[in-house]
Amino acid sequence: MSDLPAAFREQLHSLRDGGEIVLIEDGEVVGSVVASPRVLVGHLIPAPPADAERPEPSRPGPKVVATGMKVTETVRAFLSVALGDEFAVVDIKTAPETIDALLVPPVSAQALGILRREFPSARLIVAEFDDPESGAWIAGPVTRAMAAGAHAYLTPGTLGDLAADIRVVIEGRDDRALSSGSRQTRGTPELEV
Numbered sequence: 001m002s003d004l005p006a007a008f009r010e011q012l013h014s015l016r017d018g019g020e021i022v023l024i025e026d027g028e029v030v031g032s033v034v035a036s037p038r039v040l041v042g043h044l045i046p047a048p049p050a051d052a053e054r055p056e057p058s059r060p061g062p063k064v065v066a067t068g069m070k071v072t073e074t075v076r077a078f079l080s081v082a083l084g085d086e087f088a089v090v091d092i093k094t095a096p097e098t099i100d101a102l103l104v105p106p107v108s109a110q111a112l113g114i115l116r117r118e119f120p121s122a123r124l125i126v127a128e129f130d131d132p133e134s135g136a137w138i139a140g141p142v143t144r145a146m147a148a149g150a151h152a153y154l155t156p157g158t159l160g161d162l163a164a165d166i167r168v169v170i171e172g173r174d175d176r177a178l179s180s181g182s183r184q185t186r187g188t189p190e191l192e193v
Contacts, residue, residue: 062088066095066122068104068115075136101125106140 004012011021021033065087067076080089092102102115102122112124128140142153152169154162 062086063100064095064098065089065101065103066092066099066119068092068102069138071136071138072134075131075134078134095119097121103127105138106142 014021022029023031023033063086065079065083067079067089076089076091080087083089090099095102097119099119099122101124102119103125104112104115104127106126106128107115112126115122115124126140128138128143130137130139130143139147146153152165154165157165
């Protein structure tokens, strides 16, 4: 994609946010380009309050994020650049015990317990991602369920929230209306062809 003009790349990236690109030829709308995500809108589900026993890192220098998943050095370099100069992204195999965060795919509670003991000061971050640009795809059971045809994944909430989300799914409204995740929509860009 880096070979494409910047304005066109920006319009394509708007598709990730639920956008639409209208194709116009000779002043007439001839079509549109839309994208649908492979998973329900991603969002942060905060963990319960941290233990008072967990020590906070106090060392100087960049914050260290270790990847506990099979990703290429290119993916780690991209994450490092995206996070900024105050962060370093390393492979779990070379990570010191004092890392600030550990990025892992969906794993068992037992595996998370082992990682917690091995990296006691790290914040454990469970993540799935799909980045076509780099070819990186880390899928867990939710992503696989959605790819297999599930219509929604509803995160824990109250029974009232669950009922509201079920209504949204059954009534066929846009999945962005679910309370368990939200996207902001922007104006529809137009592309003259």
